[in-house]
Amino acid sequence: MSEQPLLTVTIDNITVQVPAGTSILQAARKVGGDVAPPAMCYYSKLEGSGGKCRTCLVEVSKGSEKDPRPMPKLVASCRTNVMDGMEVKNITSPRVTDARAGVVEFLLINHPLDCPICDQAGECHLQDLSYEHGKEGTRYEFQRRTFKQHDLGPYIQLHMTRCILCYRCVYTADQLTDKREHGILDRGDHAEIATLIEKSLENNFIGNVIDVCPVGALTDKTFRFKNRVWFLKPENAHRECPDCCGKVTLWNRGEEVFRVTARKDEWGEVESLADGSTAWICNTCRFEKKKSSDWVIEGPRKISRHSVISQGHYEGKVGTTIPTETFSAVHGGRKPKLLMDIHSVSEVNRPEIQLSQIAGPSTGNDFTTGKD
Amino acid sequence: MGMKLLLEKAHVEGIRHFEAYRREGGYRSVEKALKEMSPETIVEEVKKSGLRGRGGAGFPAGMKWSFIAKPEGVPRHLVCNADESEPGTFKDRYLMEFLPHLLLEGLIVSSYALGSHATYIYIRGEYAWIATILETAIAEAKANGMLGNNILGSGFDCEIYVHRGAGAYICGEETALIESLEGKRGNPRIKPPFPAIQGVWMRPTVVNNVETLAAVVPIIIMGGEEYAKIGVGKSTGTKLISACGNINTPGVYEIDMTISVEEFIYSDEYCGGIANGKRLKACIPGGSSVPILPANLLLKTAKGETRYMNYESLSDGGFVSGSMMGSGGFIVLDEDQCIVKNTYTLARFYRHESCGQCSPCREGTGWMEKILWRLENGEGKESDIDLLWDIQRRIEGNTICPLGDAAAWPVAAAIRHFRDEFEWHVREPQEAKRRNYGLAHYADPIHVPVAG
Numbered sequence: 001m002s003e004q005p006l007l008t009v010t011i012d013n014i015t016v017q018v019p020a021g022t023s024i025l026q027a028a029r030k031v032g033g034d035v036a037p038p039a040m041c042y043y044s045k046l047e048g049s050g051g052k053c054r055t056c057l058v059e060v061s062k063g064s065e066k067d068p069r070p071m072p073k074l075v076a077s078c079r080t081n082v083m084d085g086m087e088v089k090n091i092t093s094p095r096v097t098d099a100r101a102g103v104v105e106f107l108l109i110n111h112p113l114d115c116p117i118c119d120q121a122g123e124c125h126l127q128d129l130s131y132e133h134g135k136e137g138t139r140y141e142f143q144r145r146t147f148k149q150h151d152l153g154p155y156i157q158l159h160m161t162r163c164i165l166c167y168r169c170v171y172t173a174d175q176l177t178d179k180r181e182h183g184i185l186d187r188g189d190h191a192e193i194a195t196l197i198e199k200s201l202e203n204n205f206i207g208n209v210i211d212v213c214p215v216g217a218l219t220d221k222t223f224r225f226k227n228r229v230w231f232l233k234p235e236n237a238h239r240e241c242p243d244c245c246g247k248v249t250l251w252n253r254g255e256e257v258f259r260v261t262a263r264k265d266e267w268g269e270v271e272s273l274a275d276g277s278t279a280w281i282c283n284t285c286r287f288e289k290k291k292s293s294d295w296v297i298e299g300p301r302k303i304s305r306h307s308v309i310s311q312g313h314y315e316g317k318v319g320t321t322i323p324t325e326t327f328s329a330v331h332g333g334r335k336p337k338l339l340m341d342i343h344s345v346s347e348v349n350r351p352e353i354q355l356s357q358i359a360g361p362s363t364g365n366d367f368t369t370g371k372d
Numbered sequence: 373m374g375m376k377l378l379l380e381k382a383h384v385e386g387i388r389h390f391e392a393y394r395r396e397g398g399y400r401s402v403e404k405a406l407k408e409m410s411p412e413t414i415v416e417e418v419k420k421s422g423l424r425g426r427g428g429a430g431f432p433a434g435m436k437w438s439f440i441a442k443p444e445g446v447p448r449h450l451v452c453n454a455d456e457s458e459p460g461t462f463k464d465r466y467l468m469e470f471l472p473h474l475l476l477e478g479l480i481v482s483s484y485a486l487g488s489h490a491t492y493i494y495i496r497g498e499y500a501w502i503a504t505i506l507e508t509a510i511a512e513a514k515a516n517g518m519l520g521n522n523i524l525g526s527g528f529d530c531e532i533y534v535h536r537g538a539g540a541y542i543c544g545e546e547t548a549l550i551e552s553l554e555g556k557r558g559n560p561r562i563k564p565p566f567p568a569i570q571g572v573w574m575r576p577t578v579v580n581n582v583e584t585l586a587a588v589v590p591i592i593i594m595g596g597e598e599y600a601k602i603g604v605g606k607s608t609g610t611k612l613i614s615a616c617g618n619i620n621t622p623g624v625y626e627i628d629m630t631i632s633v634e635e636f637i638y639s640d641e642y643c644g645g646i647a648n649g650k651r652l653k654a655c656i657p658g659g660s661s662v663p664i665l666p667a668n669l670l671l672k673t674a675k676g677e678t679r680y681m682n683y684e685s686l687s688d689g690g691f692v693s694g695s696m697m698g699s700g701g702f703i704v705l706d707e708d709q710c711i712v713k714n715t716y717t718l719a720r721f722y723r724h725e726s727c728g729q730c731s732p733c734r735e736g737t738g739w740m741e742k743i744l745w746r747l748e749n750g751e752g753k754e755s756d757i758d759l760l761w762d763i764q765r766r767i768e769g770n771t772i773c774p775l776g777d778a779a780a781w782p783v784a785a786a787i788r789h790f791r792d793e794f795e796w797h798v799r800e801p802q803e804a805k806r807r808n809y810g811l812a813h814y815a816d817p818i819h820v821p822v823a824g
Contacts, residue, residue, distance in 0.1 A: 050562075051562040051730070051772060052729050052730045052731070052772070053730070053731050054730050054731055054732055054770055054771070055731075057770060073769045073770075074769070074770060076562065076772075079562045098766075099766065099770050102732065102766030102770070103731055103732060103766075103770070105766075106731045106732050106734075106735035106736055106739075106766070107731050107735065109735050109739055110735060110738075139759055140739065142739075142742045164731065165728060165729075165731075165734065167729075183557070184557060184728070186728075187540070187542070187725075187726065187727050187728045188723060188724060188725065188726040188727065188728045188734060188737070188738070189723065189726070189728060189734050189735060189737070189738040190728075191727075191728035191734070
């Protein structure tokens with residue numbers, strides 16, 4: 001890899017160098033923060049995924065050093081490879097933000113807006129996407145598409161009403177399991193994810209479809225409605241598993257293990273192992289090992305500070321990561337102009353105090369102590 | 373009388389079978405190509421002819437052929453796109469039904485030019501009887517040494533297979549067609565890679581329309597330069613137009629692209645005028661996907677020039693005041709037709725035929741259909757018209773394949789040219805249910821602003 005010349009690509013005024021064959025999305029993820037386009041269907045660990053949801057559309061304002069013509073249409077950044085000298089506009093392009101708002105609207109017109117009773121709430125990619133790029137109201141005034149719930153075997157429940165047809169689970173079932181019995185029926189807006197004549201899915205790795213699902217369409221029946229994710233405490237753990245890598249995240253409340261998932265990185269994808277393979281986990285680890293004694297606990301898992309999951313754990317039992325800030329780099333070094341520094345007037349808002357360092361519920365005393 | 377290159381012999385007795393076709397001078401181009409020409413010279417001739425793809429996009433066929441990758445040891449394929457499903461287009465059906473050997477002749481020559489030893493005809497499932505006609509024709513050609521191993525002693529081997537689709541409009545898109553041909557779900561692929569690099573089974577593939585491949589036959593016989601002299605500008609050769617709607621004589625006509633739209637609609641040789649003595653209101657000149665034009669913009673361009681039946685003239689003015697040649701499905705609407713209803717029908721079609729792969733098309737087509745249904749049934753609101761415009765704007769160009777554009781254009785053009793009719797449906801819902809909006813001013817002469 002190191003012998004290959006690196007390509008230079010500029011995304012939102014930030015220049016990165018990536019090896020040939022990298023997609024624009026992966027290059028943007030290297031920059032991180034808001035510059036990385038959202039992706040609902042693309043999953044870097046699944047071959048052939050991406051290009052479908054159109055949330056990652058970006059504008060290519062300069063094709064490459066050799067051919068500087070801009071691309072006429074917005075391109076799906078997950079499936080377009082970078083060229084040397086390419087210039088990409090993501091959050092700096094009004095065309096992109098407009099098209100993305102349109103895509104979010106399209107994705108939401110048939111998605112039930114019942115997050116309070118949805119099991120995925122708190123870790124739902126569509127929820128994050130609509131929070132960041134959506135509008136406050138809907139212009140859709142018709143009945144939404146609904147389906148009945150289906151059990152795909154003893155562990156997985158499929159609720160097509162919530163599905164956004166990203167095809168991730170189809171690729172997962174196709175690439176992790178040997179029999180092809182999970183696919184798409186029908187076409188258009190009446191298409192649905194289904195198994196061959198309502199067969200149950202009996203494969204030791206089929207549980208991974210739950211992890212790849214960006215919304216609450218595929219849920220874990222051993223966990224469904226038992227708890228909300230933000231009340232749970234994620235911990236890294238491992239065990240000797242004869243089938244899979246055995247490296248998982250346990251979601252505990254007190255001593256009780258509520259659910260087991262694969263370890264997910266900051267983009268919501270299952271992490272890679274040291275040898276480059278993906279840390280998919282088997283059904284035994286996921287659904288049956290639900291006692292702390294089954295596992296060797298490694299310690300709390302780092303959760304993004306923006307995620308609701310980190311909010312309930314000020315005791316410091318959950319480590320938090322601070323998301324990459326790209327604002328000044330995108331604006332060519334310009335700092336945001338402060339109209340008023342809240343810290344100069346507020347009694348309680350003090351940036352040097354980390355909320356996660358405060359033990360227990362915080363009071364005014366936590367902020368006034370040590371202040372002149 | 374216009375020049376006929378393809379359909380000249382269409383009504384000769386028994387032309388569907390090999391003997392009659394051969395007696396009438398058929399398969400001369402195969403003899404000429406295989407005995408006298410190299411594959412490169414054939415591609416060169418097709419390039420010189422200026423033949424444009426007849427499937428809808430109008431991309432130069434010779435150029436498409438020259439893009440095909442030629443890696444060592446990898447077979448190449450030619451696929452004939454006979455999945456003609458565009459509402460209003462039925463020219464390929466006519467050609468294959470009456471002259472199956474003309475298509476085979478074009479296929480053999482093109483296969484030789486592209487080096488395809490296994491050539492496929494992907495035909496839509498609804499054309500069940502035509503698939504049988506083609507299979508009979510293939511068997512006859514094979515029995516007479518025009519197909520199979522060592523054709524006419526030239527050392528070139530070629531087999532043609534007929535593959536029946538299952539009746540999906542989306543499988544007319546070339547990458548969806550390739551997926552379907554491979555036995556998968558007909559979802560369009562993300563391009564690049566283009567089929568010319570990785571097509572059927574990841575091998576270099578050229579996908580051409582039936583009419584394009586049939587037009588290779590006269591090009592080989594008369595030579596590319598002679599062929600380019602027919603027609604006008606970049607619209608060379610002849611084009612099959614399938615005319616339908618409120619006209620006296622609907623049918624498939626071969627035109628040489630020099631006649632005006634007015635002549636095509638009103639002359640007895642072609643459509644024979646509007647049926648029942650009515651007046652022309654609007655026309656969709658190239659199959660359901662292309663923008664609809666009101667009568668005044670159809671007969672004259674926005675500049676006040678006569679509009680002709682060719683690629684350039686029909687698209688004169690862009691989408692603001694023009695349309696497209698498309699696949700040649702010429703749909704004529706008289707003064708009794710309701711544009712809102714017509715647009716709703718088209719939106720329903722695209723909603724039904726969207727593959728559901730990418731979100732703008734999957735959700736947007738359904739949404740547009742529901743709003744149009746509401747407008748058509750007198751339950752619409754003034755804001756619905758702007759909402760429709762906004763939806764189509766956000767579908768167009770943001771999808772994987774052109775079906776999203778094809779669904780957006782008819783709605784956009786209907787609102788652009790017939791907004792008053794939409795508004796009338798909102799303002800007078802009871803009236804709109806009872807009677808049609810009629811001709812209004814759509815057939816009035818257009819006002820051409822004069823500079824100075």
